Amino acid sequence: MSTKEKILINGTLLLKQLETDLTEYFDVTLLREQADPMGWLRENGHQFTGLVTSAGVPVPVELIQALPNLKVVSSFGVGYDQLNEEVLNEREIRVGYTPDVLNDCVADLAIGLMIDIARGMSAADRYVRDGKWPSGPFPLQRRVSGKRMGILGLGRIGEAIAKRGEGFGMDIAYHNRNKRDDVPYTWLGSPEALADWSDYLVIAVTGGAGTAKLVDANVLKALGPEGFLINISRGTVIDEEALLGALQKREIAGAALDVFTNEPHVPSGFFELDNVVLLPHVASATHETRRAMADLVLENLRHFYATGEVRTPVPWSVQSTQQ
Numbered sequence: 001m002s003t004k005e006k007i008l009i010n011g012t013l014l015l016k017q018l019e020t021d022l023t024e025y026f027d028v029t030l031l032r033e034q035a036d037p038m039g040w041l042r043e044n045g046h047q048f049t050g051l052v053t054s055a056g057v058p059v060p061v062e063l064i065q066a067l068p069n070l071k072v073v074s075s076f077g078v079g080y081d082q083l084n085e086e087v088l089n090e091r092e093i094r095v096g097y098t099p100d101v102l103n104d105c106v107a108d109l110a111i112g113l114m115i116d117i118a119r120g121m122s123a124a125d126r127y128v129r130d131g132k133w134p135s136g137p138f139p140l141q142r143r144v145s146g147k148r149m150g151i152l153g154l155g156r157i158g159e160a161i162a163k164r165g166e167g168f169g170m171d172i173a174y175h176n177r178n179k180r181d182d183v184p185y186t187w188l189g190s191p192e193a194l195a196d197w198s199d200y201l202v203i204a205v206t207g208g209a210g211t212a213k214l215v216d217a218n219v220l221k222a223l224g225p226e227g228f229l230i231n232i233s234r235g236t237v238i239d240e241e242a243l244l245g246a247l248q249k250r251e252i253a254g255a256a257l258d259v260f261t262n263e264p265h266v267p268s269g270f271f272e273l274d275n276v277v278l279l280p281h282v283a284s285a286t287h288e289t290r291r292a293m294a295d296l297v298l299e300n301l302r303h304f305y306a307t308g309e310v311r312t313p314v315p316w317s318v319q320s321t322q323q
């Protein structure tokens, strides 16, 4: 009989190899392979002490409730908006996630999106492929270097984006609920004020109920017809309908989006527009970063089974007072 701890994997992990790596240390079950997952869990859920999930995969409360002996959740990703703080903390279940290791790749992609939407790179690529070049030059676009970059949510990823913006000689301001004393950037008191100031408004705030539709019609209006929006955070932070309307009416200059409200479904209205760049949530999707995230998922579990605590707990996770 196996003496390994029993771990349940929720959904599909974004690095397939991690599923294999986990089996080296744990007795792993894939929930997705059960024909009736919730029915199966009612019979078998008591076996599992660990759950591995991904930032983008729903973790319904019923799933946690169907795991009466659950002690640890290890989540693949920096976002924890799918995890129910109250339910997990009430049972003192330890919750780990994968911060920091993805900051560089996410920040790289934010800059890539900014340059793409400003200079029309994706649109220009379509222009060449569609055979339009012989009929005339591609229209002039907008400059990036030296412009104003506003960051909504100056956390660790926001800072990595700001550093890159400095390299482009950009002026940098941000909005967080509270002003930070440890950064050289200008704090502006509201998302509207930041949007009004910005040429490029980059959203890097944490997702979840607290930031739902933080970027609404008023913020878009403040960004104005010369302003661009870049989102590498969560689709839920933007009022997507208001954004589509603003793009259609050219009330903002353009938007470059890696994330959407109802992924992987993107409202088809966006497909008609040339002033938008659409990516399928790939900010952390490099071999190097996904490997580093996978290592931390594994490390959090191994550390938990050795010490009773995960290595990188989500900010609200219960921890023993000795830590």
Ligand code: 8YV
Binding pocket: 014, 054, 055, 056, 076, 077, 078, 079, 080, 102, 281, 282, 283, 284, 285
């Ligand atoms: C991943 C992410 O694409 O880390 C996050 O929160 O959104 C992305 O890095 C993905 O969610 C990993 O599961």
